[in-house]
Amino acid sequence: MSEFPYLENPEEAIAVQRGPAPGGPSSAYRTFGETLRGMKTTFARILEGPVTIQYPEQKTPVYPRFRGRHKLHRFEDTGYEKCVGCSLCAAACPADCIRVVAAENTPDNRVSAGERYARIYEINLSRCIFCGYCELACPFDAITLGNEFEISEHNRDDQIYTKDMLLSPPVKEWPVADRDLFDTPIPFYKSDS
Numbered sequence: 001m002s003e004f005p006y007l008e009n010p011e012e013a014i015a016v017q018r019g020p021a022p023g024g025p026s027s028a029y030r031t032f033g034e035t036l037r038g039m040k041t042t043f044a045r046i047l048e049g050p051v052t053i054q055y056p057e058q059k060t061p062v063y064p065r066f067r068g069r070h071k072l073h074r075f076e077d078t079g080y081e082k083c084v085g086c087s088l089c090a091a092a093c094p095a096d097c098i099r100v101v102a103a104e105n106t107p108d109n110r111v112s113a114g115e116r117y118a119r120i121y122e123i124n125l126s127r128c129i130f131c132g133y134c135e136l137a138c139p140f141d142a143i144t145l146g147n148e149f150e151i152s153e154h155n156r157d158d159q160i161y162t163k164d165m166l167l168s169p170p171v172k173e174w175p176v177a178d179r180d181l182f183d184t185p186i187p188f189y190k191s192d193s
């Protein structure tokens, strides 16, 4: 017996590959079986009921690690901005969409807890790819990505978010899926921020 029997009888090998010839009782039986299988799937879906989500009235929870619009943070006790204008986030950004201009804190004008603060902090969200590198690069947890994603605009300029916009609470709150089900373990950089 050859190691490759199909080489000895190629016609038979081709017939096996093609399957039964069309027509005849076996073909009708197979077609009937496949139709029944399809109908079973169809009726199972009908019994499940409608699954349409009435967006935007109905909000589907986003996953806990979903990366949406950025947020800048303040210290809760003092109210100082956490950002010290170091520009590490801008250096880490692969889309080059963060602009930071730092200035010195003075006794009369203390904005952050460090020596300097971000006088200008802008993110061009039309270029952002929501990779989260800025959040990872920040040594002070000053910037995080939230779960807001309805940020489309008619004008590109409106997609440039200023520091005041990023410091403000999000305009829309979105439900977040259960962390215990979808986010284990929580990365350390998210657990405290």
Ligand code: SF4
Residues within 6 Å of the ligand: 089, 092, 093, 094, 095, 096, 097, 098, 123, 127, 128, 129, 130, 131, 132, 133, 134, 135
């Ligand atoms: S999420 Fe990524 S692309 Fe967007 S600003 Fe941060 S580093 Fe840049």
Ligand code: SF4
Residues within 6 Å of the ligand: 082, 083, 084, 085, 086, 087, 088, 089, 090, 100, 118, 137, 138, 139, 140, 141, 142, 143
């Ligand atoms: S957000 Fe963080 S990394 Fe970016 S400038 Fe401010 S302190 Fe530096």
